[in-house]
Structure formats: structure tokens, C-alpha cells
Amino acid sequence: MKNGRVTSLLYCRSALPGRERWDVANLRGKPFLAQQLESELHCRMGIIEVKANAMTGRILLVFDQQVLNNTAELLREVIDHFVARIDEKLLEARHADPKNRQDFEHQDNESILDLIRSVEHSSTLRWKATGLTSLSTIFSLTPPITLGLIMATAVSGGLPFLSGLGLSQLGQIGLLSGVFVGANMANTFSEYHAKMAWQQYASTIEHELRVKAYSHVQHLDMAYLDHESSGQILSVIHDDSVKIREFLGQLPDSVIDRLTTFVLGGLFLIYISPVSFLxxxxxxxxxxxxxxxxxxxxxxxxxxxxxxxxxxxxxxxxxxxxxxxxxxxxxxxxxxxxxxxxxxxxxxxxxxxxxxxxxxxxxxxxxxxxxxxxxxxxxxxxxxxxxISVTVFMLQSFIMPKMIGAMGGLDHDYDLYQSSTAASKRLSQILSVQPKIRNGAQHIDLASVHGDLRFEEISFSYPGANELFENFHLHIPARSSVALVGTTGSGKSTLTRLLLRFYEINGGRVLLDEMDICDLDFNDLRQVIGLVSQDVFLFHGTIYENIHYGRLDATMEEVMAAAKMAEALHFIEALPDGFDTIVGERGQMLSGGQRQRISIARVILKNPPILILDEATSSVDNETEAAIQHSISLLAKDRSTIVIAHRLSTVRHLDQLYLIDHGQVIEAGTHEQLLEMDKTYAALWKLQMGERPEAQGLPTLASVHP
Ligand SMILES: Nc1ncnc2c1ncn2[C@@H]1O[C@H](COP(=O)(O)OP(=O)(O)O)[C@@H](O)[C@H]1O
Ligand SMILES: [Mg+2]
Structure with a gap:
């Protein structure tokens, strides 16, 4: 196959025997399509590895030449299937719009009022606001009527019913002006309190909604959160609650005011002239x-x-x-x-x-x-x-615009209602997503945990992806230290996530001390396990706060002791602000190795019976790593420890080493036993030892695997 060959949808960028890179038209910017193509191609005969990249719009194929001799045809067929036959827009909409995703059930038929009611603890404030708005509307109708009467008095020389009380023309104008000013003041006063009451009610509901939505999202499955962009969730929790506040702060006040004005103004008009009303x-x-x-x-x-x-x-x-x-x-x-x-x-x-x-x-x-x-x-x-008299004419002329004007703004209110409905739908939708992973009822006592772990006939796949584990077995005896090694993407980190029940397995059981972890209370289970994750996350705050997060009742001395064990104390004390140093967003003001040591200290402080270190020292230098190893081996004595590492020298001394590949344990034993076997592990070991110790990018399983 020659480089640069062009087909209708494809362009072959580079081709080595069994390894080709293709540019695919329309793939760029379509991660869902890339995912679909990848999983489809994976299942095809002869394909060993496939990577579809939506950023670059390229597909990398590693394949068996004996089985597959026309990659272009295969690609075209698969792409045709997804791009031409399936409506691309539908694919993208399914990806972007959680409403259309089948895997997470939810309902969105709740109205905006249902949503508000679901977080309203008391209706007192709402009734108070309604009363004040009605009152202020009544006061707002008085000024145009009195103004009409003042004009009529001025033109006609006096109103009969006021003249009957013995008031002169000027006296009448004075009295009516007094009523006019009084009503205006009463209107301003009650309107102020009505608006305040609505704002107070609206911000209470906003607060309740935001807290409820956040608390709900916190309990959703990782599988759901993986697919949602955090920006989108943030926009629902924050912006949409703001929209509900704006809705409640403006709309009821406005609608009550308009309707009351229309009804009272209308009744008044019907009373003085039904034809004018019509x-x-x-x-x-x-x-x-x-x-x-x-x-x-x-x-x-x-x-x-x-x-x-x-x-x-x-x-x-x-x-x-x-x-x-x-x-x-x-x-x-x-x-x-x-x-x-x-x-x-x-x-x-x-x-x-x-x-x-x-x-x-x-x-x-x-x-x-x-x-x-x-x-x-x-x-x-x-x-x-x-x-009709001048008085009646004046009254009509002043009341009519007020009444019709009130109806004129209802459409604006309706638009506000509609845009708030969109916000409330998004909120209801998130609130109605139910986590699939159910909490177990059984509580465990932290002190009595032995830490015996068993993966039994596990099968697992990430949603929409190929099976990662099929009939997978692994036993980690209590208080032993084991290592998981294997190529990137072989599923080592996934095993730790399954242990924490971040994802639900499709089949089999994971047992902790012979108890199915599905029966255990999440909090208890997660309390038992301390994970130093491959992707260290530090919160924006001080170093002290980040370590202290491991155990909130820890003292400063304990925080310092944990930092010392993690070989972090030295560099922390060398910083101008020491433990009070701000780490920046995601800890970006520290080096990768410093971040790792802080996250190790955080877990040491937690002091769990099961410790998992997922490439926890990958970014620290060899000397520091050796020191951390020493601390960890002291820690590991009385707990079960799982270490995932690429550098085999860091795990060679552990009780048992498991080499994982394609969802299976392919070799197991101590370092010596594995060397004796003289298979993949031994080859990998030799390769890594052949390198200078300080060399970067030491060889991994991928480079030696047959
Ligand atoms: N959250 C996720 N959603 C979907 N697929 C994932 C997710 N995390 C990892 N994967 C996929 O699962 C496979 C195993 O990943 P992982 O357990 O992180 O491997 P390892 O830790 O051995 O390098 C990889 O192919 C990866 O692409
Ligand atoms: Mg990993």
C-alpha cells in the first residue's frame, strides 16, 4: 500500500507492514463517531489494535497482514456503515443529549411548579409575597382614578358627591390630591415589600435547588459523569438555578399585578361603561x-x-x-x-x-x-x-390604558416562563437520573477488616466499549503486598475502580473478607480502601488542607508525620510558606513528583487497611522513590497493599506479582519465580535492566510482548 493513496473518504498517511495511519474525512471533532468506529473495527478479523482520534481525524490500524489484506476496503465499509447509513446528527445528538441515552433512565415530565414545590419547605413566604403584590396593585389603581377625578373637578367645577359634603372646588382638589399622594406612597411602600418578599422566596428556592442538584450529582455513577462535560453539569447546577430565581423573582409578581389590574380595572370600567369596556x-x-x-x-x-x-x-x-x-x-x-x-x-x-x-x-x-x-x-x-359626564369620561380615559397596558406585558412574562421552563427541564432531568449502582446495606467495622480481596469470574466493560475483563480471577490474601504490571490500557487502574465500586461489574463477584462488596455500604467500603490514583488531584488550597483531607480530625503533628513518611516534609519545609503554600488549581503550582508525594501523604493519614498505589511514584526521582518504597514497606506490613507500577524494580520485592494482559493474568509469582519462568516478565525485566537506571521512558511490556 502506497502512502498518500486517496479514496473517496480516506487518505492513507503512512503505511508500514501491519501498521497504517489513515486520515478520515469528517472524523475530526466527532468523538462519539471515533468511539463507534474504534469498537466496530476492534471486532473485525485481523485487527490487532485500533485507535480513532477525533482530535486529529485519524485512525491508526495495527493488523495481521496474513488475515487482512485490504484495509481500505474494510475502513470504507465500516465508515460507510456509520457515516452514510446512520444519520450522523442522530449519533451526535445521542452523545450530546443525555435525554436520548438509553443507559441512564430518567424522566422529565415534571413541570417547573413541581420542581419548585419539591424544594419548598414552607409556603408562608409565598403567601406573604402574593398578598403584598395584590395590595400594591390595588394601591396602584387608585392614582389614575384620583387623577381622573381631579381633572374632572377642575373642568366641571366640582364633583357632586364631594360638593354634597360641603367641600369647595379647591377643597375637593386638595382632598383628591391628598388621596393621590397617599395612594402613590402606599403603592411604593407595598411594592417594595412585595418585590423583597418575592426575591427572598426566589433566592431561598435557588439555594435549595442548587444544593439538591449538587448533592444528587455527587451520588451519580462515574459511568454517567464520564459522559457529561463538567461545564455542562456546572451550567445546570449554577446557571439554571439562577434562571429559576429570576423567574420566581419577577414572574409571579408581574402576573399577579397584571391580572389584578385587568380584573379590577375591567370591573370598574364595566361599572361605569360596559360598551367602553368591550x-x-x-x-x-x-x-x-x-x-x-x-x-x-x-x-x-x-x-x-x-x-x-x-x-x-x-x-x-x-x-x-x-x-x-x-x-x-x-x-x-x-x-x-x-x-x-x-x-x-x-x-x-x-x-x-x-x-x-x-x-x-x-x-x-x-x-x-x-x-x-x-x-x-x-x-x-x-x-x-x-x-356621560366629564367625570366618567376622564375616569375611562385614565383607566383604559392602564388595563390594556397590563395585558400587553403578559407575552413578555410568557417568554420568561418559557425560558425558565427550559432551565427547569434540564434540572429535572439531572435530578431524575437514578444511579444504577445501589448502595449496600451491610456495615463493616474498620478495625475488624483483614483485607482479603478476591476477584471472582469478573466480566466488565465500560459503557459502549468492548469487554475489558472476561472471567477474570485474582486473589490477594489479607495483609499481602502484590503488584499489578502490564501494558498501558490492560485494565490495571480499572481493577482498582471496580474495587471501589465506581463502576458496576457485568458478571462475577468482588469479595472483601469473603463479603460481596455489592452488599457493603459505600462509605464503609471506601473508608477501608486508600487509593493513590494515577491522576493525582489536589484541591485549590494549601498543602496542609490537601493532606488533612485524608482524615479531617487529624492533628498538625499527624499531618506532618504523614508528610514525612511520604518523603514530602523536606520539600514542604523548604517552601517559603511551608504547609500554608497554595498549590494552585489542580495543584499546578507544584511539580508532578511533589503532587504525588502529597497525595501519598493524604492516604497515609487516612490509614486504611487496604492500600492501593496506582503508579504513585512514577514522577519522583529514583532516590526519593527508594525512600518512599521504604516507608511504604513499613506501612504495608499490617495491611493489604496493591502496587501498580511500570518500573519493575519498584515492585520486585513484593509478595506476589501479576502480569496482566488483555483482561487476563498471564503470569503470576514472585520476582524470582517469574524470572525462572523466563517468559514475558523475564524479557521485560531484562530489557529494563539493560537501560541506564536514570533513563527516561523505560521499556514496558508492549515492547517485549510477543
Ligand atoms: N472511564 C472510562 N470510560 C471508558 N473507557 C475507559 C475508561 N477508563 C479507561 N477506559 C479504557 O479501559 C481500558 C483500560 O484502562 P485502564 O484500566 O486505565 O488501563 P491501565 O491502568 O492498565 O493502563 C483502556 O482501553 C481505556 O481506554
Ligand atoms: Mg492505569
Missing amino acids: LSLVPLPVMMFIYRRYHKQIAKRYMEQGEKQQAMRKLLSNNLSGMPTIKGFSREDYEQQRLMDSSSELQHSTTAAFADAMRYADITKFAMVAGLGLPIIYAGSLMIMGK
Whole structure:
């Protein structure tokens, strides 16, 4: 096969016997498609290894030439299957939208009110706010009526019922002005308290929702969280609770105010002139027609704007966390351009949405004002003909705009309701995802744990991936120290995650002291196991806080002792701020080896009966590693210890070594026994020993495996 051969969808970049790299059109930026292609190709005859990369848009194939002689045809067939026959959009939507994923059940038929009610502990505040809003509306109707009466008094020389009380024209105007000022003040006062009460209610609900959503997400399965971007979950927990607050802070107050104004204003109008009331309703159907005509368009614009906003947010958060890579590859200009493109798209869609909304508001206003002309002309003609008094005419002219104006804003409220409904749907959706991994009921006493571990006929696959373990066995006797070695990707770290029940096995059992871990309480199980993970995570805070996290009731002396055992005390004390040094986000202000030592100290402080070190010293120098080994061997004496390591010299002294490959233990024994066997382990050992001790990138199983 020649390099550079072109087919319709494929371009062969490089080809060595049994190893080819292909560019695949349309693969870039489609991780779900890459995953699908990878698992499909994996199952094909002759394929030994396959890597599909959505970042580069390339596929690497390692295959058996005897079995497979036309890779292009195979690739084309598989790609055809996924790209041409399956609707790509559907694939992506299934990936992006948890709603469509089959593996996690949830329901989203809960309404926004159900969601709010689910976190409302008391309705007192809601009723108080409702009462205050109604009161403030009543006060807000008084000023236009008194103003109408003042005008009528001025024009007609006095109102009969006030003149009957013996008040002069000026006295009447004075009295009415007093009522006008008083009502305005009462309105302002009650409106202030009503808005405060709604805000208080809204922020209480926001707080409850946020806490509930976070607490729920914390208990979801790792398999679910793996598939969700943390940015998206953050946006639901934070932004969507804010949207619910905005909804509650504005909408009920506004709707109650509008409806009360309409009903009371309407009743008043019916009382003084039913015909004027009916005429004043003429603009309503026109306004509804305009609403229906524009509403969809505006909703679409806001939806587009929301999408652009999300894209922008994703790009920003991705770039901010990848800053070292951006700088390292001098991609600042490239990223600047990408940000500018994304930002200007957002700018345009924001302007477009605003322009549409403004146009709609203006047309509605015009229809409303134009519609008002009719009842005013009617009332005016009646007044001229002497059929109604100036007072009645004035009252109508002041009440009608208020009443119709109240109805005019309902559409805006409805839009707010709709956008909040979207937020509430997303929240309800996350809240309704149920963890598949159920907590066990059995409690265990930490002090009585022996630490005997047994993997029995385990089968396991990550969701949507090929089987990683099939009928896997492993026994780790209590208080023994074992090593797991094997190629990258052979499943060593996965075994530790299964032990912690981060994922559920498909078949078989994992036993701790002969108890099925599925029956055990999560907290108890995780209390028993101390994991120094391959990907060290430190929280933004001080070194002290990060170590102390291992056991929250530990004293400073204990924290220091743990740091000493982890060979971390020396470098910590050499820092200007010592234990109070801020480690930065994810611990980025420390070196890889320093981070590892802090995470070892954190687990030493936890002092669990089972200790797992997953490539825990991969980034420290040989001398420090030897010192840590010494500490760990002291620790390991009275507990079960699992060490995962690439450098075989670090595990050679352990009780038992297991070589794992393709989901199976292929060799087991002590270091000496394995050397005697003279198979893969022995070959690997010789290869590693052949290197200078300080050499970087020591050979691994992959390089010697037959
Ligand atoms: N969270 C995950 N979701 C899906 N696949 C995963 C996940 N973590 C690891 N894998 C896959 O499982 C396999 C084993 O991974 P891992 O246990 O980390 O290997 P090791 O620790 O031996 O290097 C790899 O092929 C990896 O791609
Ligand atoms: Mg690993």
C-alpha cells in the first residue's frame, strides 16, 4: 500500500507492514463517531489494535497482514456503515443529549411548579409575597382614578358627591390630591415589600435547588459523569438555578399585578361603561395575532443565542484549562481567532434576537395605542352629546390604558416562563437520573477488616466499549503486598475502580473478607480502601488542607508525620510558606513528583487497611522513590497493599506479582519465580535492566510482548 493513496473518504498517511495511519474525512471533532468506529473495527478479523482520534481525524490500524489484506476496503465499509447509513446528527445528538441515552433512565415530565414545590419547605413566604403584590396593585389603581377625578373637578367645577359634603372646588382638589399622594406612597411602600418578599422566596428556592442538584450529582455513577462535560453539569447546577430565581423573582409578581389590574380595572370600567369596556378589548385579538406571528421567530433567535453562548463557554473553559498547551505550541493567534469567531457569532445572534424582540414590542405597542383610540372616541362623542359626564369620561380615559397596558406585558412574562421552563427541564432531568449502582446495606467495622480481596469470574466493560475483563480471577490474601504490571490500557487502574465500586461489574463477584462488596455500604467500603490514583488531584488550597483531607480530625503533628513518611516534609519545609503554600488549581503550582508525594501523604493519614498505589511514584526521582518504597514497606506490613507500577524494580520485592494482559493474568509469582519462568516478565525485566537506571521512558511490556 502506497502512502498518500486517496479514496473517496480516506487518505492513507503512512503505511508500514501491519501498521497504517489513515486520515478520515469528517472524523475530526466527532468523538462519539471515533468511539463507534474504534469498537466496530476492534471486532473485525485481523485487527490487532485500533485507535480513532477525533482530535486529529485519524485512525491508526495495527493488523495481521496474513488475515487482512485490504484495509481500505474494510475502513470504507465500516465508515460507510456509520457515516452514510446512520444519520450522523442522530449519533451526535445521542452523545450530546443525555435525554436520548438509553443507559441512564430518567424522566422529565415534571413541570417547573413541581420542581419548585419539591424544594419548598414552607409556603408562608409565598403567601406573604402574593398578598403584598395584590395590595400594591390595588394601591396602584387608585392614582389614575384620583387623577381622573381631579381633572374632572377642575373642568366641571366640582364633583357632586364631594360638593354634597360641603367641600369647595379647591377643597375637593386638595382632598383628591391628598388621596393621590397617599395612594402613590402606599403603592411604593407595598411594592417594595412585595418585590423583597418575592426575591427572598426566589433566592431561598435557588439555594435549595442548587444544593439538591449538587448533592444528587455527587451520588451519580462515574459511568454517567464520564459522559457529561463538567461545564455542562456546572451550567445546570449554577446557571439554571439562577434562571429559576429570576423567574420566581419577577414572574409571579408581574402576573399577579397584571391580572389584578385587568380584573379590577375591567370591573370598574364595566361599572361605569360596559360598551367602553368591550371596545377597549378590541386590540387584544390583534395583539394575540402579532404574538403568534412573532413568537416562534423570537424563540428561535433566543435559542440560537443560547447555543452560541454555550459554545463560547465551552471554548473558553477548555482554553483556560489548556493554557500551557496553547502556549507550548504557540497557538495563541490560532486560539485568538477561534475566540473572535465564536464571540462575533454570539454578538450577531444577540443583536438579531434583540432587534426582533424590539420590533415585536414596538408593533404590539402600536396596536395597543391604536386600539385605544376607538373607546376614547366613543366616550368623547358621548360626552359631547351630553350622555356621560366629564367625570366618567376622564375616569375611562385614565383607566383604559392602564388595563390594556397590563395585558400587553403578559407575552413578555410568557417568554420568561418559557425560558425558565427550559432551565427547569434540564434540572429535572439531572435530578431524575437514578444511579444504577445501589448502595449496600451491610456495615463493616474498620478495625475488624483483614483485607482479603478476591476477584471472582469478573466480566466488565465500560459503557459502549468492548469487554475489558472476561472471567477474570485474582486473589490477594489479607495483609499481602502484590503488584499489578502490564501494558498501558490492560485494565490495571480499572481493577482498582471496580474495587471501589465506581463502576458496576457485568458478571462475577468482588469479595472483601469473603463479603460481596455489592452488599457493603459505600462509605464503609471506601473508608477501608486508600487509593493513590494515577491522576493525582489536589484541591485549590494549601498543602496542609490537601493532606488533612485524608482524615479531617487529624492533628498538625499527624499531618506532618504523614508528610514525612511520604518523603514530602523536606520539600514542604523548604517552601517559603511551608504547609500554608497554595498549590494552585489542580495543584499546578507544584511539580508532578511533589503532587504525588502529597497525595501519598493524604492516604497515609487516612490509614486504611487496604492500600492501593496506582503508579504513585512514577514522577519522583529514583532516590526519593527508594525512600518512599521504604516507608511504604513499613506501612504495608499490617495491611493489604496493591502496587501498580511500570518500573519493575519498584515492585520486585513484593509478595506476589501479576502480569496482566488483555483482561487476563498471564503470569503470576514472585520476582524470582517469574524470572525462572523466563517468559514475558523475564524479557521485560531484562530489557529494563539493560537501560541506564536514570533513563527516561523505560521499556514496558508492549515492547517485549510477543
Ligand atoms: N472511564 C472510562 N470510560 C471508558 N473507557 C475507559 C475508561 N477508563 C479507561 N477506559 C479504557 O479501559 C481500558 C483500560 O484502562 P485502564 O484500566 O486505565 O488501563 P491501565 O491502568 O492498565 O493502563 C483502556 O482501553 C481505556 O481506554
Ligand atoms: Mg492505569
